[in-house]
Amino acid sequence: MIAVLVLKDGTTLQGIGFGAETTSVGEVVFNTSMMGYQEALTDPSYGGQMLVLSYPLIGNYGINKFENESSKIQPSGFIVRELSPNECHKDSISSVDKFLKDGGVPGIYGIDTRFLVQHIRDKGVMPAILATSTREIDPKSLLKKLEFDYSAIDFVSKVSTKNPLIFGKGGKKKIALIDYGVKMGIVRELVARGAQVHVLPYSASAKDIKEIAPDGIFLSNGPGDPAILTDAHKMIREIAGYKPIMGICLGHQLLAHAFGGNTFKMKFGHRGSNHAVLDLESQKISITTQNHGFAVDKVPDGFVVTKINLNDKTVEGMQNKSKQIISVQYHPEASPGPHDSRHLFDEFMKMI
Numbered sequence: 603m604i605a606v607l608v609l610k611d612g613t614t615l616q617g618i619g620f621g622a623e624t625t626s627v628g629e630v631v632f633n634t635s636m637m638g639y640q641e642a643l644t645d646p647s648y649g650g651q652m653l654v655l656s657y658p659l660i661g662n663y664g665i666n667k668f669e670n671e672s673s674k675i676q677p678s679g680f681i682v683r684e685l686s687p688n689e690c691h692k693d694s695i696s697s698v699d700k701f702l703k704d705g706g707v708p709g710i711y712g713i714d715t716r717f718l719v720q721h722i723r724d725k726g727v728m729p730a731i732l733a734t735s736t737r738e739i740d741p742k743s744l745l746k747k748l749e750f751d752y753s754a755i756d757f758v759s760k761v762s763t764k765n766p767l768i769f770g771k772g773g774k775k776k777i778a779l780i781d782y783g784v785k786m787g788i789v790r791e792l793v794a795r796g797a798q799v800h801v802l803p804y805s806a807s808a809k810d811i812k813e814i815a816p817d818g819i820f821l822s823n824g825p826g827d828p829a830i831l832t833d834a835h836k837m838i839r840e841i842a843g844y845k846p847i848m849g850i851c852l853g854h855q856l857l858a859h860a861f862g863g864n865t866f867k868m869k870f871g872h873r874g875s876n877h878a879v880l881d882l883e884s885q886k887i888s889i890t891t892q893n894h895g896f897a898v899d900k901v902p903d904g905f906v907v908t909k910i911n912l913n914d915k916t917v918e919g920m921q922n923k924s925k926q927i928i929s930v931q932y933h934p935e936a937s938p939g940p941h942d943s944r945h946l947f948d949e950f951m952k953m954i
Contacts, residue, residue: 603619603620603736604618604735604736605617605618605708605711605734605735606710606733606744607731607732608741608744608745608748609630609721609728609729609730610748611728616713616741617713619734620702620703620708620734621680621698621701621703621705622708623736624706625731625732625733625747626731627729627732627749628651628652628679628729628750628752629651629652629728629729629730629750629752629895630651630654630681630718630728630730631648631652631653632718632722632870633656633873633893634875635874635876637663639655640665640670641669641671641936642655642677643701643702644669644671644674644676645785645893646671646761646823646825647676647783647824647851647893648893649676649761649824650755650825650826651677651752652677652679652680652730652732653677653681654722655715658682658683660686660711661686662690663689664689664690664693665694665696665697665701666693666694667693668693670786672786675701675705675706675707676761676825679707679710680698680707680708680709681713681715681718682709682710682711683711683713683714684711685698685709708732709734710732710734723870727871727895729748729750730748731744731745731747731748752826752827753829754830755826756831757783758782758783758825758852761783761824762781762804763803766800766802767800767801768798768799768801769801770792770796770797773798773799774797775797775817775954776814776817777792777797777799777816777818778800778820779792779800779801779820780820780853781803781804782822782823783822783852784822784823785933787935787936788820788822789801790935791944791947795947797951799820800814800816807840808837808840816845817845817846817954818847818951820847820950821847821853821854821857822850823851823893823933824852824853826852827896828859828896829859829864834856834860835856836860838856838857838860842927843924843926845926846926846950847925847926847928848927848928848946850932850935851893851930852894853929854920854930854931855897855931857902857905857920858898858920860902861904861905862900862902862903863899864898865896865897866896868896870895871896872894872932873894874891875889876889877890879909879911879912880909880910880911882907882908889938890932890933890936891938892932893933898920899917902920902922904924905920905922907920908921909930916931918931926953930946934946934947
C-alpha cells in the first residue's frame, strides 16, 4: 500500500503502508524506547495520538498474547522507520502488520523517522492525518480534511471500562481503582501484593467508591488534557481523606487540579523508558518509563514535591500527608530499571 502522513504545518512524508487500509487523524508524538512496541500500542494513554518510534527496526519479535496493556490498539496511527518482514520469537502469535490490520489502525514505514522526531522536538507535537491505500493519495486534499484539537476532546470516556471489573478475588486488601485508561500492568502489580482490585469506570462517584468499602483508592493513567475532566476533579475532592489515595500519570495530574493546582502542555512530552527521576528525600535516582504530554505546573497547597525530572526539572511526584495522598508522573509498573520504582506499590500497600 501507499501511505502518506501530513502534519498540520504542511510537512508531508510518503512511505509504505501497513496495517489497515484507512485514513485517521491524531496528535503525532514520539517514544524513544528500544523495545516494548506491543505494550505501547495497547497503552490507553496513547488514545487520540499517532505513535512514532525513534528506534528504527520494529516488529522483529512479533506480537504475543501476554503483553497487551488493554484489549485493543490505542493510537490512531503507527509510524516506524523499518518494519521487519519476519517476526521470530517462540511466543509470537502475529506480525505487527496483522495486529494493526485486525485492529483497524493504519501504519506507515519507509520514512525518515529521525527527521520526524527532530521536527516534533523543534516545532512541538501537532495534529496529523495518515492515509493508507492501494490507490493514489493526494496530500493536499488530506491537509484540507485535517481538523483535530487534542486538548478539546475527552479521550478518557473512550478508553475507560464501561462496567465495574474485579481482579484478584479473595485478596486481603480491597482497592478501588478508577479507570481513566489503566494499563493492566498496574492491576497486576496490585494483585501481586495481595489486593482485590475493583476497577471502576471513570464516571464513578464518591458514593460508588464508598459502597465498595475499599481500603485504598487508586487513580490510573490515561489520555488527554487533565484540565477538562472537571467531574473527576470534583469526585477526588469529595473522596480525599476517606482512604489513602495513590495517583499515577493522569491520576497525578488530576490530583493537582482537584486541589487548586494546575498543569501545562509540554512541547513534546516525555515518552520512553530512559527518564531519570530524582527522589528529593532519599537523593536516589531512578530510571523511569514515562508517557505524558502534560505536567504539573502549580503544586496545590498542602502538597509537597517529592520527585523531579533531572532533564527538565518538571514535577514527577507529590505527597499530602494529612490527606494520605501520594502520586507520581511516571509508570512504576514498567521495568526500565528494571525494578527501580516497584517499591512505590509497596509504599501504597503499607499506607492502606
